Each structure stands twice: as structure tokens, then as C-alpha cells.
Amino acid sequence: MIGVFLADDQDLVRDGLEMIVSAQHDLEVVGQAADGKAALDGVRRTAPDVVLMDVRMPVLDGVRAATRILAAADAPRVLMLTSYDVEAPAFEALRAGVSGFLLKDARGEEVVAAIRSVHRGGVVIAPSLTRSLLEQVDLPGQRRVPPAFDTLTQREQQVVREIATGASNAEIAAGLFLSEATVKKHVGSVLAKLGLRDRVQIVVLAYESGLVRPGHA
Secondary structure: OEEEEEEEHHHHHHHHHHHHOOOOOEEEEEEOOOOOOHHHHHHHHHOOOOEEEOOOOOOHHEEEEEHHHHHOOOOOOOEEEEEOOOOOHHHHHHOOOOEEEEOOOHHHHHHHHHHHHHHHOOOEOHHHHHHHHHOOOOOOOOOOOOHHHHHOHHHHHHHHHHHOOOOOHHHHHHHHHOOHHHHHHHHHHHHHHHHHOOHHHHHHHHHHHHOOOOOOO
């Protein structure tokens, strides 16, 4: 059973998410919170597997709350809930290791699929959110492509750029005319060569280094 913690200041949103999650045989809501501080306390108390955290929260905003949650030992996976008007501080959540961003008006099946995916170690970034998120990020300093990028094959570089747009393995496979198994192999190779932990770090690297620029994904 996958334990899920819900953090959103809107009762209606939390109630809707609880209905969606509780209807699944393999998911269970273990706690809820209406502000970021209460979420921190609740996560410590309930030890969920996945946290759904609104980006904008009272008392302590969702990004800071998520960052603190992820800094703890044996931290759960955190999936940020947001709308199209994502603010630049959300990029800090990517650096901190959140498992992605899900639109608050996502369909029920998308929500449960996202929870299961991040629990398995995957990353979920709604494709429609990727540009609206990163176009608002003003990255300071000179951008430099890491030397290890040169060790990637041309196909692996293509996969990196596709991941940076928020594309799933299935979407990458369709776009590059590959099998999903081959894409998965390429992703694993990219992570190993670049010394990265997960797909979120690939996204961060791609934009921070200028491999993909906002508005040109």
C-alpha cells in the first residue's frame, strides 16, 4: 500500500484528491494539512511514501516545505501541485529533488498514475507546464555545458533534450521512433555518465547549462 499525504490550503481540493486516492486499491491517504508548517509536522508523524504538496501554501509556502521534507533522511517522494502560473521559486524545488509538478486540474487517472510513477522513482512534469515553469526562471551566471555531456551519444543527447520538455518515455519513444525499452536504457546511460540521481536532475542540468533554453524546447 502506498501512503499518500495531501497538503493544500483549499478544502475542496483536498477532499477531491482524497476521493480519488482512496478509491484505489493500492493507495491510502495517511494524512492531510492546510498549510506548509502543518504539512511538515504531519509528514514527520505519518511517514508517507508520497506527498502531494501545493506550491502556494500559507504559513510556510509549499516550495520551502517540500525542500525541508526532502532534506530529511528517508524522505518521501514529493509531487508539487500547481497551476499554469508557476513562479520562479518553484525551480528551487527541482534542485531540492521534488519528483515533479502536476496540474491541480489534472484528471483523476493522471493523479493516481503520477503518484504510482513517482513512488517507483519516476518523475512527472506535465508537458504543458514545462515552458511556463522554466520561462520564468532567470538563471544567474555563465552557462556551461558539463564536460561529461560530450561522452553522451547523439541519441542520448536527443533524449536529454526530450526529457527537459517533460516528455515521458513513451512520448520520447514515439518522437524518436524507438522502443520504450531502448529509451529507458538511454536514460539510464545518461544518468550514469552525468552522475545524476534522476530525471529531475536531467531537467535542471539541461536548463541551467543552456542545453535547452526556455521557449526553445
